[in-house]
Amino acid sequence: MRKADGVCGLIFLALGSLIAYDGRKSGVFGWGPAGPEAGLYPFLLGAGIIVGSLIVLAQVLIRSRRSEPDQPFMPPGALKPLLYVAVPAALMVFLTEFIGLYLAAGLYLAVYMRWIGKNGWIKVLAVSILLPLAGYFVFEKWFLIPLPEGSLTGRLGF
């Protein structure tokens, strides 16, 4: 947990520096035609994040000096189920770019239910076909909200 806290603090330190640096480019303490320069506000935010992340890092250091008991960031054995959720979800988004959300979601539902949930084929097929279909009618037809079309299947309308 402490290590993760430290890494996260470092990331925020980098982000804060990036924001402050970007603010500097737009001018910080100057006075433009519309009042204070556009960079002042982001610069202040970035500076604040830098200070905050330094305090977090200092706290992590103090705690590890005192060698206080530390818990792991994740309970043992939690990484695998997490990846089982995260990787297929990311794959679904990736596939959506090509075959549209409905097909991608149907595949995603089927894959997850079959190989991770170990459901029977009938249940898998029923849910993975009916759910995207329901989504199609509710959003595309009823509320007239277009959902992502794929670059390959877009001409077919989904």
Place this chain on the structure above:
Amino acid sequence: MEALHGLLSGFQVFLTPYNIVVAIVGIFVGAVVGVLPGLGVANGVAILIPMTFRMSPNSAIILLASIYWGGLFGGVITSILFNIPGEPWSVATTFDGYPMAKKGQAGEALTAAFGSHFVGAVFATVMLTFFSPIVAEFSLRFGPPEIFAVMMLTFSAFVGLGGKSATKTVVSILLGLALAAVGLDIITGRLRLTFGTVELMGGFNFLVAVIGLFGIGEIFLTVEEGLKMEGVSARMSPRIVLDTIKQLPRYWRTYIRGALIGSWMGIKPGGATPASFMSYGFAKQFSKHPEEFGTGTMEGVVAPEVAAHAAGVSAMLPMITLGIPGSPTAAVMLGGLMIWGLQPGPMLFKEHPDFVWGLIASIWACNALGVLIVLCFVPVFVAILKVPFDILMPTIVFVCAIGAYAVNNRMIDIWYMILFGVVGYVFKKLDYPLAPLVLALVLGDNAESSMRQSLVMSQGSPLIFFATPIAAIVNGAAICFFLWPAVRLIRARLGGGKAPRPAAAA
């Protein structure tokens, strides 16, 4: 009497068949959203905002508000029957609600909780009806320095009152403000924080952030903890409901105390959760049988629920009068207002009275409708919880993806949603609070423009933030809140150095 007149006109807005159907659908959806793990209320409202684009603002806000009420009701069901608090402010309800359910009094516990919700809501709605026109009238005199001061107070409340690490809360607020600043600068039109990429020019939409942080992030957490759905079945019958309702007036002291705590705490951001714990704590302290708390006493269900719902309602007060949301869900609704082309804040009462009073009237009606709906459909909501997780989880991801995409019809937003999901998971694990980040993301543009307008007014002197009495007082209070954790730390150090003081000083 202006308020009563307004309320009557509000009911004229609300009482159309279309709006009533919208409200019932909203309550139902909200209750489902509140019941499902991984779909919080804020998140449910965010996903449904794109569907309101084609509605009139009056119906749209009624839909979102009734999802909110439905969600508050739904969270109760999981806390009592499954010992899983659907929302943070339901945690205190599990202390006595779940033991009651295990003793076979699930029906009684649910009825007591719903009844208490109703009482809390009525109390807070009375306050809302009569106080909001006064607050709005008062805040009409606010200029940019005062608006900036109120925002500072909002953010400082998280630091001073939130239980989490003060530094991490500040970092969370600043990150939210920085995310809001990505894209076009609203005043000069310059590009900021885009690093030359086209994708970042559009900035980050807070709805996508909410869906990712609260929806996907919550799923990761649920998976990690290993979801165990061990529910207690609830027996509901009109007899149980009536018998329980007859018992409720006995707790009138708890009701008044809880409703007052809730209405007061709810005005400040993040108030519902501390309010529910405070109300529970007070009820236990003043009870003749404090030892019964935690073993399944009805008063232990009544106390947190009445405060939580009162706080949920009074979170609307600063939203409609000042344009400052009191909770993440209110923040999402506020964002909705901006999307529908309404400027939240005191002018709303003057320019769109039908909108404001329609909303207030719908709060009255929806909480009454809500009690009836949830009481009748408890078995349905329980059945939803019995759906296996490996069907539920991908379905929630699918729905979240639709919501994220529909905000702007941008594919990149679905990627952002996944990214925010990871961020939400890490934040939760490392104890960075999420609510301040969301609030900062929603309020960011306003905070910046009010700060810059103030500086223009004063030609660059930061003293303008203390130039008028209101700005000086509010900013002073904000600074006190910001410094409060440091003061507490120093006092604890000094106290610890001299003599061991009682815990109250720390």
